[in-house]
Amino acid sequence: MMVKSCCSMCLCLVLLHILLCFLPTQSAPESAIVTQVPGFSGSLPSKHYAGYVTVDESHGRNLYYYFVESESKPSEDPVVLWLNGGPGCSSFDGFVYEHGPFNFEAAKTKGDLPTLHVNPYSWSKVSSIIYLDSPAGVGFSYSENLTDYFTGDTKTATDSHTFLLKWFELYPEFRSNPFFIAGESYAGVYVPTLAYEVVKGIDAGVEPKLNFKGYMVGNGVTDDQFDGNALVPFVHGMGIISDDLFEEVNRECNGNFYNPTSDNCSSKLSKVDELVDELNIYNILEPCYHGTEAEKITESYIKMPSSFRKLGETERPFPVRKRMFGRAWPLRAPVRDGIVPTWPQLLKASPPCTDDVVATTWLNNEAVRTAIHAAQKSLVSSWELCTDRLSFDHDTGSMIKYHKNLTSKGYRALIFSGDHDMCVPFTGSQAWTRSMGYKIVDEWRPWSSNGQVAGYTQGYDKNFTFLTVKGSGHTVPEYKPREALDFYTRFLAGLPI
Ligand SMILES: *[C@@H]1O[C@H](CO)[C@@H](O)[C@H](O)[C@H]1NC(C)=O
Ligand SMILES: *[C@@H]1O[C@H](CO)[C@@H](O)[C@H](O)[C@H]1NC(C)=O
Ligand SMILES: *[C@@H]1O[C@H](CO)[C@@H](O)[C@H](O)[C@H]1NC(C)=O
Numbered sequence: 421m422m423v424k425s426c427c428s429m430c431l432c433l434v435l436l437h438i439l440l441c442f443l444p445t446q447s448a449p450e451s452a453i454v455t456q457v458p459g460f461s462g463s464l465p466s467k468h469y470a471g472y473v474t475v476d477e478s479h480g481r482n483l484y485y486y487f488v489e490s491e492s493k494p495s496e497d498p499v500v501l502w503l504n505g506g507p508g509c510s511s512f513d514g515f516v517y518e519h520g521p522f523n524f525e526a527a528k529t530k531g532d533l534p535t536l537h538v539n540p541y542s543w544s545k546v547s548s549i550i551y552l553d554s555p556a557g558v559g560f561s562y563s564e565n566l567t568d569y570f571t572g573d574t575k576t577a578t579d580s581h582t583f584l585l586k587w588f589e590l591y592p593e594f595r596s597n598p599f600f601i602a603g604e605s606y607a608g609v610y611v612p613t614l615a616y617e618v619v620k621g622i623d624a625g626v627e628p629k630l631n632f633k634g635y636m637v638g639n640g641v642t643d644d645q646f647d648g649n650a651l652v653p654f655v656h657g658m659g660i661i662s663d664d665l666f667e668e669v670n671r672e673c674n675g676n677f678y679n680p681t682s683d684n685c686s687s688k689l690s691k692v693d694e695l696v697d698e699l700n701i702y703n704i705l706e707p708c709y710h711g712t713e714a715e716k717i718t719e720s721y722i723k724m725p726s727s728f729r730k731l732g733e734t735e736r737p738f739p740v741r742k743r744m745f746g747r748a749w750p751l752r753a754p755v756r757d758g759i760v761p762t763w764p765q766l767l768k769a770s771p772p773c774t775d776d777v778v779a780t781t782w783l784n785n786e787a788v789r790t791a792i793h794a795a796q797k798s799l800v801s802s803w804e805l806c807t808d809r810l811s812f813d814h815d816t817g818s819m820i821k822y823h824k825n826l827t828s829k830g831y832r833a834l835i836f837s838g839d840h841d842m843c844v845p846f847t848g849s850q851a852w853t854r855s856m857g858y859k860i861v862d863e864w865r866p867w868s869s870n871g872q873v874a875g876y877t878q879g880y881d882k883n884f885t886f887l888t889v890k891g892s893g894h895t896v897p898e899y900k901p902r903e904a905l906d907f908y909t910r911f912l913a914g915l916p917i
């Protein structure tokens with residue numbers, strides 16, 4: 421009996437297997453196709469898909485994605501998952517402001533739809549990209565059980581892994597493409613923790629097998645000590661604090677700026693805080709946005725020395741944002757184990773995010789929401805760049821152990837850093853990448869884009885690379901779109917940068 425049922429089971433499996441093998445290859449769900457997007461005239465530069473993947477049936481927990489096929493060779497080009505940080509921020513940040521297929525031109529009249537133009541530096545020029553709103557509660561992702569909004573690193577990583585497995589079931593034609601994971605800011609935690617889940621799955625033979633090759637992190641949160649100690653040397657090197665204060669703060673704090681242990685150290689750190697207070701923390705070259713009059717910005721911008729203006733210049737045709745609340749934790753509240761406060765939570769109110777108007781206007785327009793398959797307003801009310809709906813627990817500690825594990829197993833990693841970001845300064849990323857102790861195989865050197873020095877890079881053993889982007893703020897592809905597409909293309913292709 422036992423034997424018989426077992427064998428008939430085998431037979432069934434064999435038949436099923438044969439059946440599956442000879443069925444025409446299933447492909448992307450028709451219902452997910454995005455045929456047009458309001459604000460853009462003409463046909464889309466490549467195929468776009470959008471929709472939900474349920475990661476927990478019993479809770480009704482659904483993650484939203486927007487998938488942009490490569491504009492080059494979608495059947496061969498890598499597939500990249502993109503994640504913005506926060507925690508609590510939507511990956512439409514990347515889509516609208518950074519490396520998405522369109523540049524968004526704000527309407528002259530408030531409330532009107534922006535006009536969309538083709539972005540010549542879209543990352544979809546060389547790869548297909550999945551923009552994922554993660555975890556549930558962020559952007560257009562939601563759960564019908566609100567207890568899911570108490571979440572953290574571990575749950576976010578396992579949900580995103582479930583998402584990926586189901587996504588590749590829905591889009592089997594992309595299973596054999598090289599697959600990468602990328603993100604910035606708090607995604608410095610999302611990316612390695614998710615990559616670790618993915619690799620555990622691959623090693624355990626979980627199907628579908630993901631063709632995972634490596635990952636990228638930009639200005640990423642990594643380790644509370646390295647990140648916490650990064651600010652003082654950064655502001656000293658940038659000429660923001662005096663040599664005297666630098667010497668004093670070093671003396672009083674003994675190089676430990678992240679966890680002051682004496683009043684004298686704290687008082688020196690307060691002096692540092694006062695000096696950086698009025699700067700734009702996401703790009704010290706950009707003016708800090710104080711009001712709504714555009715003139716104010718223009719004026720202060722022009723007052724900057726011309727060499728500074730040159731350094732901060734971008735090839736993006738529309739103004740980059742002057743203030744970006746919510747995309748990383750504030751300066752004086754470094755990420756530590758436990759609950760990570762979001763900007764809105766810290767400020768006790770949603771600050772007026774004037775500069776996120778373009779994304780907010782577009783993504784809350786009924787016609788746009790319908791076109792991109794976002795849930796009804798009854799399920800997901802307004803789209804917000806960053807939400808304060810979550811209670812988010814940083815429960816995975818330092819990321820260095822994840823980077824060691826992943827790179828030891830042969831996965832490639834690029835750690836990049838806009839060198840004028842004061843939120844997650846390059847000094848921290850440079851220090852922790854060096855601390856991995858890997859042999860230097862490509863000694864610190866300039867790298868170039870369009871015939872100019874675009875930044876510096878140091879290559880380590882195990883395909884582990886650190887790279888700076890000169891003159892860029894926190895969100896590299898927003899400030900330096902051409903340079904970003906260049907290093908991105910070279911990294912994906914496995915070429916030296
Ligand atoms: C929501 O999830 C929690 C935790 O799993 C469970 O205890 C609760 O019953 C769920 N609520 C509903 C309405 O299903
Ligand atoms: C703190 O600073 C004060 C004033 O400079 C000095 O008198 C005192 O000795 C310092 N305390 C310590 C513990 O270094
Ligand atoms: C990486 O993590 C896995 C799973 O925890 C573990 O089995 C493996 O030994 C680790 N590998 C390295 C090189 O640290």
Ligand SMILES: *[C@@H]1O[C@H](CO)[C@@H](O)[C@H](O)[C@H]1NC(C)=O
Nearest residue numbers: 633830831832881882883914
């Ligand atoms: C680096 O990556 C390339 C391309 O994937 C691979 O051929 C090479 O063996 C890797 N090198 C090391 C040291 O892992």
